[in-house]
Amino acid sequence: MKIFQIxxxxxxxxRLAGLLVGRGDSVTGMHRNxxxxxxxxxxxxxxxxxxxxxxxxxxxxxxMRGHDAVVFSAGAHGTGVxxxxxxxxxxxxxxxxxxxxxxxxxxxxxxxxxxxxxxGPISEGFEHYMKVKKTADVYxxxxxxxxxxxxxxxxxDEPGTxxxxxxxxxxxxxxxxxxxxxxxxxxxHEARLNHEIVELxxxxxxxxxxxxxxxxx
Numbered sequence: 522m523k524i525f526q527i528x529x530x531x532x533x534x535x536r537l538a539g540l541l542v543g544r545g546d547s548v549t550g551m552h553r554n555x556x557x558x559x560x561x562x563x564x565x566x567x568x569x570x571x572x573x574x575x576x577x578x579x580x581x582x583x584x585m586r587g588h589d590a591v592v593f594s595a596g597a598h599g600t601g602v603x604x605x606x607x608x609x610x611x612x613x614x615x616x617x618x619x620x621x622x623x624x625x626x627x628x629x630x631x632x633x634x635x636x637x638x639x640x641g642p643i644s645e646g647f648e649h650y651m652k653v654k655k656t657a658d659v660y661x662x663x664x665x666x667x668x669x670x671x672x673x674x675x676x677x678d679e680p681g682t683x684x685x686x687x688x689x690x691x692x693x694x695x696x697x698x699x700x701x702x703x704x705x706x707x708x709x710h711e712a713r714l715n716h717e718i719v720e721l722x723x724x725x726x727x728x729x730x731x732x733x734x735x736x737x738x
Contacts, residue, residue: 574607637651684727
């Protein structure tokens with residue numbers, strides 16, 4: 522497959538790029554920060570500069586054309602409510618519109634678990650983030666794309682276990698970035714897994730088996 526990654530230099534993105542390349546996929550990794558060029562190149566992916574705020578839908582379409590799938594794992598990462606709106610929200614809308622215009626049907630979005638950070642003090646910025654992520658999810662589900670939305674729990678940088686809990690509604694918990702990337706790597710290659718929202722945490726089910734189970738639901 523030829524896969525276009527948006528946010529390829531991030532914590533999940535760079536792990537995913539390495540897995541995709543390792544299985545023989547051709548990966549284009551879009552990033553906004555030139556400092557991430559080396560990080561993406563080291564995974565075996567081809568880096569390309571792109572900006573979800575500044576680029577038009579037409580510019581994004583040109584970058585995506587010729588690919589088989591798009592993975593969107595970009596985010597503002599706490600840089601302010603305005604950027605959250607423009608990257609996590611409007612940026613996703615632009616990317617989805619560009620994928621459709623480029624003829625790229627498969628679209629995987631890394632979103633947010635609905636229960637994230639509940640039970641403690643929540644900042645106004647985080648509430649805004651959650652609202653924007655939900656609105657972006659809704660936008661994607663109303664497109665004609667073969668979309669898949671993955672909502673990981675609290676992300677951890679510890680080494681992955683290769684085992685997860687995955688389903689349309691599960692209890693909140695932590696999940697290793699390694700395992701989020703491995704789950705997307707498996708799921709993106711299963712074309713039948715589309716028009717699904719999958720919540721994801723650590724668990725006891727091997728990732729490939731978890732994907733097969735989702736297909737049987």
